[in-house]
Amino acid sequence: MNVLILGGGGREHTLAWALSASPLLDKLFCAPGNAGIADVATCVDLNHSDHQAVIDFCARENIALVVVGPEAPLVDGIVDTLTAAGLKAFGPSKAAAQLEASKGFTKDFCQEFNIPTARYSRFDNAEAARAYAREQDLPIVIKADGLAAGKGVIIANHEDDALQAIDMCFGGSFGAAGSEVVIEEFLMGEEASFFAFVDGRTAVPLATAQDHKRVGDGDTGSNTGGMGAYSPAPILTQDVCDRVMSEIIEPTVQGMVARGTPFKGVLYAGLMIDAGQPKLIEYNVRFGDPECQVLMMRLKSDLLPALIATCDGVLANFDLRWSDDAALTVVMAAKGYPATPETGTEIKGLDSVDDDAVEVFHAGTRMQDERLVAAGGRVLNVTAVGSTVSEAQTRAYSAIDNIDWPGGFCRRDIGWRAVQRER
Ligand code: AMP
Ligand code: GLY
Numbered sequence: 001m002n003v004l005i006l007g008g009g010g011r012e013h014t015l016a017w018a019l020s021a022s023p024l025l026d027k028l029f030c031a032p033g034n035a036g037i038a039d040v041a042t043c044v045d046l047n048h049s050d051h052q053a054v055i056d057f058c059a060r061e062n063i064a065l066v067v068v069g070p071e072a073p074l075v076d077g078i079v080d081t082l083t084a085a086g087l088k089a090f091g092p093s094k095a096a097a098q099l100e101a102s103k104g105f106t107k108d109f110c111q112e113f114n115i116p117t118a119r120y121s122r123f124d125n126a127e128a129a130r131a132y133a134r135e136q137d138l139p140i141v142i143k144a145d146g147l148a149a150g151k152g153v154i155i156a157n158h159e160d161d162a163l164q165a166i167d168m169c170f171g172g173s174f175g176a177a178g179s180e181v182v183i184e185e186f187l188m189g190e191e192a193s194f195f196a197f198v199d200g201r202t203a204v205p206l207a208t209a210q211d212h213k214r215v216g217d218g219d220t221g222s223n224t225g226g227m228g229a230y231s232p233a234p235i236l237t238q239d240v241c242d243r244v245m246s247e248i249i250e251p252t253v254q255g256m257v258a259r260g261t262p263f264k265g266v267l268y269a270g271l272m273i274d275a276g277q278p279k280l281i282e283y284n285v286r287f288g289d290p291e292c293q294v295l296m297m298r299l300k301s302d303l304l305p306a307l308i309a310t311c312d313g314v315l316a317n318f319d320l321r322w323s324d325d326a327a328l329t330v331v332m333a334a335k336g337y338p339a340t341p342e343t344g345t346e347i348k349g350l351d352s353v354d355d356d357a358v359e360v361f362h363a364g365t366r367m368q369d370e371r372l373v374a375a376g377g378r379v380l381n382v383t384a385v386g387s388t389v390s391e392a393q394t395r396a397y398s399a400i401d402n403i404d405w406p407g408g409f410c411r412r413d414i415g416w417r418a419v420q421r422e423r
Helices: 008-019 051-061 073-075 078-084 102-112 126-135 157-171 237-259 292-300 301-313 389-400 414-423
Strands: 002-007 028-032 063-068 121-124 140-144 152-154 181-185 190-200 202-209 214-216 219-225 227-230 263-274 275-282 326-334 359-364 365-368 371-374 379-384
Touching: 002 008, 002 051, 008 028, 008 292, 008 301, 008 359, 008 379, 028 051, 051 063, 051 078, 063 073, 063 102, 063 301, 073 078, 102 121, 102 181, 102 237, 102 275, 126 140, 126 157, 126 181, 157 181, 157 414, 190 237, 190 292, 190 301, 202 237, 202 292, 227 292, 227 389, 237 263, 237 275, 237 301, 263 301, 292 326, 292 379, 326 389, 359 389, 379 389, 389 414
Parallel strands: 002 028, 002 063
Antiparallel strands: 121 181, 140 152, 140 181, 190 202, 190 263, 202 227, 214 219, 227 326, 263 275, 326 379, 359 379, 365 371
16 A cells, blocks of 8 residues: 655654555655655655645545644644545544644643643733732743644743743744643653554553653753653553553543544653652644654554554554564754754765664755755654663664764763663
């Protein structure tokens, strides 16, 4: 069968790599793709917001499955339009994508279905928000309601910072995303990510991961889309995973059914774990990037039938096999990321990475006059497996040391919590 992936980041390169190993696959397309994806798929220029253009392309190329990578087209309802046109698309409907698109929606949903999360309040004007913030204990978390590319969350340690964050949201710093604000209790603990395929009624847990959101070593500096990840996350023991399924994922799946908007696709729960108790920080309605990279390195089963079973609502009795190995990915970003990444710089030396346990997934790359150049903030994901996180880490960094890219940088401590535990 022919498959179309929408997206062009490291997550989509990883999905393309995993799908291209499937014996069920004939032709793979990716829109827009990138220089690495071009090795395993045909990259095509399609505007995701032009749903009719996507439908026409699928008809022309006989596409049996569309896999939507990023959140924007999901929130824009592309799965609804493709489904209405008789196409199979992996990902949630627009209504179910509200779990990521609106923090207020998700907080109310958690309250209604008794899902453990931080105490909160919603506001549509600055004055009420300021009054509420003044009465709360510090630190306090101020969130723009909508999609703000990971920038709409401010953890305020002082009242002044909280008030300033509220003014920024309502003052338009996050565009329409900030016209509503959620203020919530600061949760203590260790963060981890949990993923599940959901076919409407049934949830199948995937693997766990831990991301590194800050740009600098030691978790310092600005927030980013993620500078590296590893899987599994040791804090998510089997016991905690069981609790995540029964207290968070299952009630979400059932709650979405009860509301008449069943969720299909991959549900990504951002969690805070404190003394074995998981609480939901946020939902995403897609694979994490770069968490997808480490998940796919550990997936032993064929990804393609799993995506189809999710779309078809037949996940009950579906089994996925995972490697016991650990996987770790290090993001190489263009200097200046996240604020002002410098693009166009040449990357050399990828051919010298010849370790079978390492895959280099491309994010923002393109070919220019037969040279590979940086074309975005996050550029490469150097991903390795090993019997321990420490081993995967050593492999990933020795591959990085062979890459000749003066215009790039990476964190040198990805995986530090797990490595510390392993010592
Ligand atoms: P989000 O965009 O909701 O994932 O938030 C970005 C980051 O802010 C999370 O990954 C957490 O590190 C942090 N965060 C968000 N909400 C809270 C909270 N209630 N307590 C502590 N940290 C939080
Ligand atoms: N790595 C975080 C995310 O994909 O949202």
